Each structure stands twice: as C-alpha cells, then as structure tokens.
Amino acid sequence: MNKSQDWTIIGGGILGMTLAHRLARAGQHVTLFEAHEQLGGLARPSNVGPVTCDRYYHVILQSDTALRRLLHELGLDDKIQWATTRTGFFVDGQLHSMSNTLEFLRFPPLSLLSKLRLAATIYRASRIRDGRILEQVPVSDWLSKWSGKEVTRRIWLPLLRAKLGENWRDTSAAFIWASIARMYAARRTGAKKEMFGRLPGGYGQLLARFAEVLTSEGIAIHTNHQAVSIDRSLTAHFQNGQSHQGDHVVVTVPVAPELCRNLTADERERFFGLKYQGIVCVTLLLSKPLAGFYVTNIADEGLPFTAVIEMSELSSQNLVYLPKYLSADDALWAQTDEQIRQTFVQALGGMYPAFRPEHVQAATVVRDRHVMAIPTVGYSRRLPSVSTSIPGLHILNSAHILNGTANVNETVQLADRFVSGGRA
Ligand SMILES: Cc1cc2nc3c(=O)[nH]c(=O)nc-3n(C[C@H](O)[C@H](O)[C@H](O)COP(=O)(O)OP(=O)(O)OC[C@H]3O[C@@H](n4cnc5c(N)ncnc54)[C@H](O)[C@@H]3O)c2cc1C
Structure with missing residues (x-):
C-alpha cells in the first residue's frame, strides 16, 4: 500500500475500527461510518439501572495475542485485570461445579467411562491444529464417534441446541473444535485454571480510547450514518440523505448483500446462503x-x-x-x-x-x-471472497473468521490480515 487513497469503511464495530486504525497507519485516508450513535457494535456499553456495563459479557484471554497487541498500541494492555474463575454446569435440574479435574471426575451425571470419553474428545480436539479439516464432517457424527452415544445425547446435543437451535443439524465439527480450542486456551496456565481478563469499566474503556486514537490519526468518524446502498462508483449512500465517495469501500457488516445490489448473482447467492x-x-x-x-x-x-x-x-x-x-x-x-x-x-x-x-x-x-x-458443513468452499466483482469494493465481516469462534481476537486478526495483504 504505497499510494495514499481514500477508504470508506462501513460499520464501526471492532472490525471497522481496527481496519481504520491499520489503514491510517499504512498512510491511507480513512472515513468510518457507523449506523448507531456510538461506536463498538456488539462490544459497546449499555446501562442496567445505574450501572454502565458491556452490552454483552466480554472477557480477554491471555492467548488473545492480536487483541493484546492492539491494546498495547492503545496503552491499555497493562490495565487488564486477570482473575481465575470457576465454571458451573447445570444438567438434570442440578448445578455442579466443573472447575478442575477432580470436580470433573466426580461429575455425577456421567459414568466413569462416559467421562473418559468426554475427556478424550476434548483432548482429541485440542490436538488438531487446523479445524478446517473437520469442515466436511457433521458435528453430531464427530461427537458420537469420539464421545459415544450417551455423552452426545446427555451433554453435547443440549449444549449444541442451546447455542445453535435446530441449526446444529447443519453445523460442521469445525464449530466444536473452535469452541474447545478457545476453552483450552483459557485454561492454558500452569494451574490449568481458567484465567480471564477484563479492563476496569469493561470494553467501554477500550472503545473510548480507541476512538481518541482514531481521531488523532486523522480518521473522520461519522456515527448516526446508516448505509443504505453502495453503488458501482463506490459511493456510499446513507439513510440521512448524505453520501460519500472513495477509492475503496470496505463493508464490515453482515447485511452487506442488501447494501451492495450490483454484486453478481453468484456473489449474492453465496452471501444470502450464510x-x-x-x-x-x-x-x-x-x-x-x-x-x-x-x-x-x-x-x-x-x-x-x-x-x-x-x-x-x-x-x-x-x-x-x-x-x-x-x-x-x-x-x-x-x-x-x-x-x-x-x-x-x-x-x-x-x-x-x-x-x-x-x-x-x-x-x-x-x-x-x-x-x-453458522459454520455449516463445507462452509469455506461456499464463502464469498473478500474482494468482490466490483473493483475497490471489499466485503469483510465476521463470516470470514474461518479457524476460530467469533471473538474480538479473531476480529482484530481479520483486519490485520486484510491490511497486510494476508501476511499478518
Ligand atoms: C453474547 C456475546 C458475548 C461475547 N463475548 C466475547 C468475549 O468474551 N470475548 C471476545 O473476544 N468476544 C466476544 N464476543 C464477540 C465480539 O463481540 C465480536 O466478535 C466483535 O465485537 C465483532 O465485531 P464486528 O465489528 O465484526 O461486528 P459488530 O460488533 O456487529 O459491528 C458491526 C457494526 O456495524 C454497524 N452497522 C450495521 N449495519 C450498518 C449500516 N448499514 N451502516 C453503518 N453501520 C452499520 C453496527 O451498528 C455495528 O456497530 C461476544 C459476542 C456476543 C454477542
């Protein structure tokens, strides 16, 4: 990226903000548009009575290296407060503690053999480096193979239904691999205890500091700007009647095909297929x-x-x-x-x-x-590419996270890879 060009970014969540930051650092001229009155998307704060907190619970793992690098750039990494936490498990109307190996071995709802099979499944998943090899296998087949029928019926299927509803039927084993890999990362301390980090004040502190840094980097931020369409001339049109043209547009929101009506039939089918x-x-x-x-x-x-x-x-x-x-x-x-x-x-x-x-x-x-x-069977083969058929129009969003769960660390990595041309 040598020549300075004008970049329009649609969506001021963590992805849009990180892209803006990386592009500005690479010498590009960036304008960021966000529909809501505040930046941050899923990570922005909300109020519960007198308390301002994360709209959804957010924690940082020690292994979130891309996120922690970003926090370091924002001067916040040393502000993270780390704590060991305990995990509960509610099954058959009873609450159990499942915070360490001993508690796992005592876990009454499963027989010893079932517990060993459950542990073997988690261990097996933790040994796989690239979860994409599991993309062709339905999640229930893979779990039944490694955990057996009893554990799958009593533990895995209720958990899958809770997270995916009936969509679990179409989901690939890459989903459970990614979830286990993240859980394993949380416990990768000497004591094998879960370690979670949090900034005092939650993500609100990160977002406020991030917005300051973006502004100091010369990025123009427009909140209350909901994009309604992006045409072939790379002009973004907003609900408030305004418009903005750039040399490149990056759409970071999941509703991209509704905004970009000039995509080819194949591109639209792929996006609407998600x-x-x-x-x-x-x-x-x-x-x-x-x-x-x-x-x-x-x-x-x-x-x-x-x-x-x-x-x-x-x-x-x-x-x-x-x-x-x-x-x-x-x-x-x-x-x-x-x-x-x-x-x-x-x-x-x-x-x-x-x-x-x-x-x-x-x-x-x-x-x-x-x-x-939802990472359905054969997901990455059907995923639309980031560069579209319209020169200068890029669609990059959380659907492009391929080897992990949807989390902030993966989101930061998406932005890093985009700006470095895949080298990050
Ligand atoms: C319940 C829950 C718990 C989570 N817990 C964690 C956690 O513990 N740790 C962790 O790392 N991650 C966690 N995450 C995931 C994390 O929040 C996301 O991975 C991350 O925030 C995604 O950022 P994004 O920018 O890709 O998307 P979003 O946050 O969805 O941002 C998209 C932005 O685009 C804006 N937008 C939408 N349409 C338009 C439009 N037409 N024009 C302009 N702007 C538009 C939206 O308002 C939004 O601000 C959690 C998520 C949830 C839901």
Whole structure:
C-alpha cells in the first residue's frame, strides 16, 4: 500500500475500527461510518439501572495475542485485570461445579467411562491444529464417534441446541473444535485454571480510547450514518440523505448483500446462503450473587436461556447475563422485552433455590440478529471472497473468521490480515 487513497469503511464495530486504525497507519485516508450513535457494535456499553456495563459479557484471554497487541498500541494492555474463575454446569435440574479435574471426575451425571470419553474428545480436539479439516464432517457424527452415544445425547446435543437451535443439524465439527480450542486456551496456565481478563469499566474503556486514537490519526468518524446502498462508483449512500465517495469501500457488516445490489448473482447467492445466529440477552443487576461461577453451561432443555454469566466473579457488581442464541425464525424474536424478562427471571428461580425476583434491582434486554455465521458443513468452499466483482469494493465481516469462534481476537486478526495483504 504505497499510494495514499481514500477508504470508506462501513460499520464501526471492532472490525471497522481496527481496519481504520491499520489503514491510517499504512498512510491511507480513512472515513468510518457507523449506523448507531456510538461506536463498538456488539462490544459497546449499555446501562442496567445505574450501572454502565458491556452490552454483552466480554472477557480477554491471555492467548488473545492480536487483541493484546492492539491494546498495547492503545496503552491499555497493562490495565487488564486477570482473575481465575470457576465454571458451573447445570444438567438434570442440578448445578455442579466443573472447575478442575477432580470436580470433573466426580461429575455425577456421567459414568466413569462416559467421562473418559468426554475427556478424550476434548483432548482429541485440542490436538488438531487446523479445524478446517473437520469442515466436511457433521458435528453430531464427530461427537458420537469420539464421545459415544450417551455423552452426545446427555451433554453435547443440549449444549449444541442451546447455542445453535435446530441449526446444529447443519453445523460442521469445525464449530466444536473452535469452541474447545478457545476453552483450552483459557485454561492454558500452569494451574490449568481458567484465567480471564477484563479492563476496569469493561470494553467501554477500550472503545473510548480507541476512538481518541482514531481521531488523532486523522480518521473522520461519522456515527448516526446508516448505509443504505453502495453503488458501482463506490459511493456510499446513507439513510440521512448524505453520501460519500472513495477509492475503496470496505463493508464490515453482515447485511452487506442488501447494501451492495450490483454484486453478481453468484456473489449474492453465496452471501444470502450464510445462516446467522442472533441473540437476545437479559442483563440483571442483583442485590445478591447467585452461585459464584463465571459461566454456567446449561445442558437442560427446560431452561429458556443458553448459559448464566455472573460478573461478580470479575467485577464488584452482581451483574448476571442470561443470553439466548436464536435462529432467524425463532418465535422469541416476536416477544416484547418485558415478556422475555419475566420468563427468564422466573426460570432463574428454578435453577437457584435461594434466588428471589425481589433480588432484581434493574434489568435490561438487548438483542442482535447477526451475531455469528453458522459454520455449516463445507462452509469455506461456499464463502464469498473478500474482494468482490466490483473493483475497490471489499466485503469483510465476521463470516470470514474461518479457524476460530467469533471473538474480538479473531476480529482484530481479520483486519490485520486484510491490511497486510494476508501476511499478518
Ligand atoms: C453474547 C456475546 C458475548 C461475547 N463475548 C466475547 C468475549 O468474551 N470475548 C471476545 O473476544 N468476544 C466476544 N464476543 C464477540 C465480539 O463481540 C465480536 O466478535 C466483535 O465485537 C465483532 O465485531 P464486528 O465489528 O465484526 O461486528 P459488530 O460488533 O456487529 O459491528 C458491526 C457494526 O456495524 C454497524 N452497522 C450495521 N449495519 C450498518 C449500516 N448499514 N451502516 C453503518 N453501520 C452499520 C453496527 O451498528 C455495528 O456497530 C461476544 C459476542 C456476543 C454477542
């Protein structure tokens, strides 16, 4: 990238911000457009009563090297506070601690043989360096092969259904590989304990500092600018009637084919062929903590949420996130925030006998329809390329994460690779 050119970036999430930062450092002239009034996308803050917190729970792993390099550039890496956390597991109406090997060996719902097969599956996955070799294998086939029928039925399928709904049927084994690889990375300390990091104030601190740095790098940031179309002349048109032309446009949002109507039929088919999971998440501010597990995985299909995340493990507030991942056609999308809040709070009482609805001091419900592209069987063969048929128009978004889960570290790497021409 020698000659300085004009770059338009659509979407001010972590991907758009990192691209803007890298391009500006490479001497390019960058304008960043974000639909919302704030930058940050899935990582931006929200309010739960008097508390400002991450809209969705976010932690940093010690192995998040690309993210930590970025935090170092922003002067924030040494501000991360690290903590060991505990993990819970809710199955057959009972809550169990699953935070170390001894607890795993004691785990009552499974026989010793099943536990050994579960451990062997996790070990097997952790030995695979490139998960793309599992892309052709349906996830349930791979899990049944390594874990056996009992573990697959009692543990894996409820977990897969919780995260993917009925889309688990089309999902490849690369998905479970990526999830296990990230879980393994969290435990890669001498004590084999889970280590999570967090900035005081959460991602809000990162975003505020990032925005300052982008501005100091000469990047023009326009929030409240929702792109509605991008034409062949690389002019982006916005809902507020404004438009902007550049030499290049990078669209970082999942709804790219709706904006770029001049793509070829093949490109449109590939983009529209991607299936996304969305999310509804209830965040509660409680007067008392629940059970002291950072994550409680749920393999019990009677509960309306996917997991319980207790922030009291990492911060001084009793914030609890109750996420529910949803496919595009899930009936829950039609419910009001109040209906969802009531259902989730009621179900929490069934999990934690000491919990009372009066412990809820404040609640917020947030939702997003495009959180994660489902890694279906044969995914990367059907994925559209980043450079489109329109010269100068690039579409790069979370669907292009191929060998990992959708997380900030992978997102930063996407931007790094794009700007370095694949060398990062
Ligand atoms: C529940 C949950 C928990 C998570 N936990 C973690 C975690 O612990 N650790 C971790 O590393 N990662 C975590 N992640 C993942 C992380 O949040 C994402 O990987 C990352 O934020 C994705 O950034 P992005 O820029 O690709 O997408 P987004 O954040 O979706 O950003 C896209 C941006 O584009 C904007 N936009 C959309 N349409 C338009 C338009 N037409 N015009 C202009 N702008 C538009 C949106 O408003 C948004 O700001 C979590 C995600 C969720 C949902």
